[in-house]
Amino acid sequence: MTDPKYGPRDPLSDEQVATAVAALRADWTVLNAEPMPAGSDIVYGVTARDAEDRRREAVLKCFRRDGPAEGRSPERFLVEVDLLELVERETDIPVPAVYGTYRSRDGLPAPAFLMERLPGEPPLGVAVDGRAAVAERLLRESGRHLARVHDLRSFDAFGDLVSGDGSPAVRDGRATWPDRLRDIVDDSLDGLVGTRFADLTGPLREYADGRFADLDLAADAALLHGDYRPGNLLADPGTGEPTAVLDWGAAQAGDPRYELAWAVREFSGRAPVGSAARERVREAFIDAYEEGREDGFERDAAFERRQSFYLAVTWLVECRWFDAWWGGADESAREARADRLRENVRNLR
Known part of the structure; x- marks a missing residue:
C-alpha cells in the first residue's frame, strides 16, 4: 500500500520482450518496449502493430522470481488477472483489458500477462490547493x-x-x-x-x-x-x-x-x-x-x-x-x- 523503490529496471532484452508478447498475442509485432518504474514485478510498456495494422499500446507484466517482496508466488501474481477480469465484467471501475496470459515459457520469465495501457496520468498531489x-x-x-x-x-x-x-x-x-x-x-x-x-x-x-x-x-x-x-x-x-x-x-x-x-x-x-x-x-x-x-x-x-x-x-x-x-x-x-x-x-x- 505504498510506493516501493526496488528491483532492476531493465532485466529483459528486446528479443525476450518480443518473444513474450508473441507468446501472448501471436498476431502482434513489437515496435518499441520500455521498462516501467521498478517494483516487485517486471513491467514493460509496449507499442505494437496488430494483424489489422492498428497501433496497440499495452503493458507486459512478468513475475519476478528473485523479487524482494515477501509472500510472492505465481498464484499470487496471477490473482491480478482474475481480478482485472472480474472488475471489468461486473463493475464500471476503469481497469485494463487483459489481452493474454501464460503460465510457463522456456527462456522467459513466467507467468506473465499482457494488458491494455489506458490513458491518463498518476494523480499525485491531490490534496494541494489551487485545483x-x-x-x-x-x-x-x-x-x-x-x-x-x-x-x-x-x-x-x-x-x-x-x-x-x-x-x-x-x-x-x-x-x-x-x-x-x-x-x-x-x-x-x-x-x-x-x-x-x-x-x-x-x-x-x-x-x-x-x-x-x-x-x-x-x-x-x-x-x-x-x-x-x-x-x-x-x-x-x-x-x-x-x-x-x-x-x-x-x-x-x-x-x-x-x-x-x-x-x-x-x-x-x-x-x-x-x-x-x-x-x-x-x-x-x-x-x-x-x-x-x-x-x-x-x-x-x-x-x-x-x-x-x-x-x-x-x-x-x-x-x-x-x-x-x-x-x-x-x-x-x-x-x-x-x-x-x-x-x-x-x-x-
Missing part, C-alpha cells in the same frame, strides 16, 4: 470505486488472495480478522529488529496489545484491493476523473475499514492527523465511499477508535518496510519521513 474541483472529483470517484470493490466479493477466511481456477481465493487464511491483523502487526514488529526503528518495538507492542484487548475488531472478509493509492491510479489531469485502477496483485480478504484507513492516509499525501489537508480529504473520500457502499458504516466513536488503530498499524508497517519504500527517495525527504513516523508513535494514545 479544488479536480481534487474533489478524483477523491469522490476514487471513494466510490473503492466502495464498489469492497462490495464485489466476500470470503470465508482472511488473508492474501491467490488465483484459484479463474477466481480469487484466500491462501493460508485466518478464521477471524483480529487473528489476521495480529499477524500483520506481529510480523511488522518482528521485522523492526536491526532497523532504525528497533527502539520503537516495545512502545508499539504495548500500544497494539492494548488495542487488541480494548477494541471490538470483528469484521466480515471483503475483497480489498490491497494497495489503493494515487500512485496506482491514472486520471484525466484536467478533470480528475479516474481512467484506470491498477496493480491488483496485493489483493486480500479483510476488513474494509482497514483499507479505508490506508486510502485516507495515501490520498491525503500522508498529511498529519488533524491537519486541514487530511481532514478535507478524509471527509470527501469517506462521504463518497459511504454513498457508494451497499452497507455503509456508522461513523460513531467506536468507528473512530478503530480507524485510529488502523492508522497506527499503517505507520508500523511503514517502519518495517522503510528502507524498501524510501530507499530511492531524496535523503532529506527520507529523513523527514522518519522523523514524522517517530512523532506519530510518540503521540499514540
Whole structure:
C-alpha cells in the first residue's frame, strides 16, 4: 500500500520482450518496449502493430522470481488477472483489458500477462490547493470505486488472495480478522529488529496489545484491493476523473475499514492527523465511499477508535518496510519521513 523503490529496471532484452508478447498475442509485432518504474514485478510498456495494422499500446507484466517482496508466488501474481477480469465484467471501475496470459515459457520469465495501457496520468498531489474541483472529483470517484470493490466479493477466511481456477481465493487464511491483523502487526514488529526503528518495538507492542484487548475488531472478509493509492491510479489531469485502477496483485480478504484507513492516509499525501489537508480529504473520500457502499458504516466513536488503530498499524508497517519504500527517495525527504513516523508513535494514545 505504498510506493516501493526496488528491483532492476531493465532485466529483459528486446528479443525476450518480443518473444513474450508473441507468446501472448501471436498476431502482434513489437515496435518499441520500455521498462516501467521498478517494483516487485517486471513491467514493460509496449507499442505494437496488430494483424489489422492498428497501433496497440499495452503493458507486459512478468513475475519476478528473485523479487524482494515477501509472500510472492505465481498464484499470487496471477490473482491480478482474475481480478482485472472480474472488475471489468461486473463493475464500471476503469481497469485494463487483459489481452493474454501464460503460465510457463522456456527462456522467459513466467507467468506473465499482457494488458491494455489506458490513458491518463498518476494523480499525485491531490490534496494541494489551487485545483479544488479536480481534487474533489478524483477523491469522490476514487471513494466510490473503492466502495464498489469492497462490495464485489466476500470470503470465508482472511488473508492474501491467490488465483484459484479463474477466481480469487484466500491462501493460508485466518478464521477471524483480529487473528489476521495480529499477524500483520506481529510480523511488522518482528521485522523492526536491526532497523532504525528497533527502539520503537516495545512502545508499539504495548500500544497494539492494548488495542487488541480494548477494541471490538470483528469484521466480515471483503475483497480489498490491497494497495489503493494515487500512485496506482491514472486520471484525466484536467478533470480528475479516474481512467484506470491498477496493480491488483496485493489483493486480500479483510476488513474494509482497514483499507479505508490506508486510502485516507495515501490520498491525503500522508498529511498529519488533524491537519486541514487530511481532514478535507478524509471527509470527501469517506462521504463518497459511504454513498457508494451497499452497507455503509456508522461513523460513531467506536468507528473512530478503530480507524485510529488502523492508522497506527499503517505507520508500523511503514517502519518495517522503510528502507524498501524510501530507499530511492531524496535523503532529506527520507529523513523527514522518519522523523514524522517517530512523532506519530510518540503521540499514540
